[in-house]
Amino acid sequence: MKSEPSEVSIDDVAASPDGKIGWFGVRNYEARNFMRDDMKKGDLGFFYHSSCAVPGIAGVVVIDQESHPDPTQFDPQSPYFDPKSDPKNPRWMQVQVRFLKKTTFLPLSKIREVPELASLRLLQRGNRLSITPVSSEEARVLLALIAVDLP
């Protein structure tokens, strides 16, 4: 899950009430579909800092609430306002995530060096999606790299 730390960083998530925050602002259909169809309560998410000096994985979150309408699409003051979205049939969804851990920062350059992670959608040529799937195998490798031990 990519976020620009200047907008929402892992520290912001940690500091939010109960460590929970809605993953607002996704405006790409494929990324939306990953949230809507594939992210289930209790699933882990890797919190990735993008568009910054050193991009990479900064922490781990848990899906706390599954797909529901992203409120910012109806807020004319929001940069994510979408006048074409019908409140009776919302176009954009979000999940709610809960802070789990801030981890040893794992730079993108390091992720690229790990052969077992070459399959990551995040690394594929031309990928720009802010939400990309991680297989359980990839997740195990990542968790080991950031020294997170989970049941």
Next chain:
DNA sequence: GCCAACGTTGGC
């Protein structure tokens, strides 16, 4: 700031 790689838009 550059630029590749997309996704979206809108005229036809």
Next chain:
DNA sequence: GCCAACGTTGGC
């Protein structure tokens, strides 16, 4: 439905 033009993303 095609496709050129345009806008966005995001690493570098």
